[in-house]
Amino acid sequence: MKKTHFSEWGIESPRYWGMLAVLGAIVAIAGGAVFYMEHNGHWVTGMTNQVVWGIPHVFAIFLIVAASGALNVASIGTAFDKKIYKPLGRLSALLAITLLAGGLAVLVLDLGQPGRLLIAMTHYNFKSIFAWNIYLYMGFMGIVAVYIWFMMDHRMKPYYKPVGVLAFLWRLILTTGTGSIFAFIVARQGYDAAILAPMFVIMSFAYGLAVYILVLMFAFKVDGRDIGYAIQRRLKNLLGVFAAAVFYFTLVYHLTNLYGTENHAYEAFILRDGGIYTLLFWAGWVFVGCLLPIGIVYHPSLGKTRGGLIAAATAVILGGFATMYVIVIGGQAFPMAMFPGKTIVASGFFDGVNGQPMLYSPTLAEFLLGIGGVALVLLLTFIGIRMLRFLPNSLSDEVADPHYTKS
Amino acid sequence: MSREKQQGRREFLKTSAAAAAVTIAPGVMLHTLSADAAPRTEPVTDKVRWGMLIDANKCADGCTECVAACDKENGLDLVDMPEGADPSLWERQRPRWIRQVKLKDNLSGRITNLPMMCQHCEEPPCVDVCPTGASFRRADGIVMVDRHICIGCRYCMMACPYKARSFIHAEVAEKLTHTPRGKGCVESCNFCVQRLDNGESTTACQEACKHQAIVFGDLNDPDSAVSQALKKYPSVQIRADLKLNTGVRYSNI
Structure with missing residues (x-):
């Protein structure tokens, strides 16, 4: 294994600026959508007093969860001393910051009063997991920024590992906090389960790695840099394990629910009768998000190809969005169980009459805001890798694989 | 000069x-x-805990007097549908502090009517989850929203087990001085706090109920009508399993 050299993203200027222009335009359109929604009020969205969190939250939570997961690649190198992952660490940490920035931007811009962000920074209710998360997110950004510095600055080498370990522990707590936003909600049948916190952690492993793989492969491809099979194989196997772990947690979550009669109605809703939620659960969460990528990465021939890895990572991401939709929207669409043993036959405030789910039809503006968040992530990442030395010159087997032998 | x-x-x-x-x-x-309430210059104390008993047997099918009275008292009737809004969607977006619910027992088919609103929990989940502390509980048991520091995140609406809260989805042109409201904040029933703080001791819904289905008063005063009624009739809390010690109780559900 040779010494790794890093360099700025060297693609031709017109191409780089072209990409920035396209992403900037998408961000600007999202800005327009925010202005439209905030100027009019949330009545122009599909969100209601029944489904209070919509598409923006699906995007925001996906990006925030993926952010902590994107750091995993760096953590494996630093905290677990796997040499082959070390050259991958810088991009991993950068993506962690940009994904979090994109997710938080979407979350904050959907607030009823986004102008009151300063209040959220100055008034704290420490019993609120939301308030803790503000600290966890800000702390994460700070720690990972220092982590990047120590990775890049040779003088800081002695402190590089402790910071890496701290960042790893912090990210575990952070995603536990994100999962707890739902796990702590006692009111709703689909939430209020401790397993949601570790499930979010394992989902973050999968989503973050999938985003990392796609960005790495794209950045390398357009810049003519090499990724050898040794790295591809590691990343693909890791993705397979994470997708399988998501599947395992999904299984345990639903089997536990299915055992207790009190959750049967909720399970019937998600697994059988929920329309869009049932479709997204089986086709999106389970098939595209878990089974398909597992199938691809462990396929004897498909798994060895570059296309296979890209397909698997894309599937994990698409499945991830479906998962978030089922959790965030599906959890609200299912009527709250206020009167056990009784059926609500009429209500002046949409209480799930005759067990009917709450309606939600997202509007274009909500999607534009969410997509703008994704564009912001890429925009910041591309600027980052262009300005600073985040990318190794090569990840060919000769450079990256510690067990490489010339054949 | x-x-x-x-x-x-x-x-x-x-x-x-x-x-x-x-x-x-x-x-x-x-x-x-005023006898019970402290003057407005002094903070409210926990000597009083406001609460309610609702007798579902007396609540009449199809009657929405309490809803109309609440709308009028708190200016909810002034919230207009924005131009160009889809009426069926707007119905799900407009604010409601109290609502009529009709239940059918799954076993016996017995029909019950009751009004639902903020249950003014002693341990309110909405207060727990609010990141800024905008959702708060007064010493006298009233759970309400400080609309100066509500950032409109709607986490309280996710957390409320009674679906009691409303988000203001549109600009409000006209509002009452005692119930200011603005686009982008969350609100809910506050037991007509403006009345109580001015020394009155009834809520608009109680006053409007022709069937005397609602008894309101001080739960800490053993002689109050509500305490007497609670002593006399068996009552339940909705979602008692959550142990929130609600200020609103129901009998004959």
């Missing part, structure tokens, strides 16, 4: 002060005379 002009200003201040005294005095008198 000339002497006459100064004189004129002095005269003006004197007259204004006198006029202000005449205008404000009755209000001050009202406050000092």
